[in-house]
Amino acid sequence: MTRMIHVFERTTHEAHEWVNDLAGRTGWTNxxxxLRLLRVVLGKIRxxxxxxxxxxxxxxxxxxxRGMFYEGWQPKLTPVHERHAAAFVAAVEEKVGxxxxxxxxxxxxAVFNTINAHVSRGEVEDVRACLPQELRDLWPSP
Structure with missing residues (x-):
């Protein structure tokens, strides 16, 4: 019988907590x-x-x-300087619409609120401070 390495068990459990939290906030059952919504929004924030x-x-x-967060990252293309929330929303919709x-x-x-619930307040505030004003306005304060 193979035993799962503890770090894999823990991170799987933690990721499920995030997904379950977001499912509750969105009402989505799939x-x-x-997870796709979470990945897309995290990627856009990144x-x-x-x-x-x-x-x-x-x-x-x-x-x-964290692995999903970095998946597809192209350092030479970041950070982007999108100024309008509408462009952010459209980019998410293109992937999950x-x-x-x-x-x-x-x-x-709902994704932003899930992040607020699982990431320290100080870190959320630091991330929000890096975003254009329209995106900060979209992301509820922690």
Whole structure:
């Protein structure tokens, strides 16, 4: 019988906590779609952050989500300087708009609130400070 390495058990449990939290906030029942929404929004946040802030933020993510956070990252293209929340929302919608229950900004805010619940207040404030004002306005204060 093979035993799972403890760090894998813990990070799997922590990632499930995030997904379950977000599922509760969105009302979505398909965990794959919930995870996709989380991954897309985290990726869009990542692309706005300078490298040092990106590293500090990702250190508070469960190991599995941290891997997903960096997946597809192209350092030479970041940070992006999107000024308008509408562009951020459109980029998320391009990736998850096919989910029948997707509600745009409401679901994006659910991701932000999930982050607020699992990442330290100081780190959330640091990340929000790196974003353009329209995105800060979209992300509820922790």
């Amino acid at each position: 965990e794959r779609e919930v 692309d706005h952050l300078p490298n040092e802030e990106m590293a500090q933020f990702s250190a508070q993510l469960p190991l599995i989500l 096919d989910v029948m229950t997707y509600r745009g900004v409401t679901d994006i805010k």
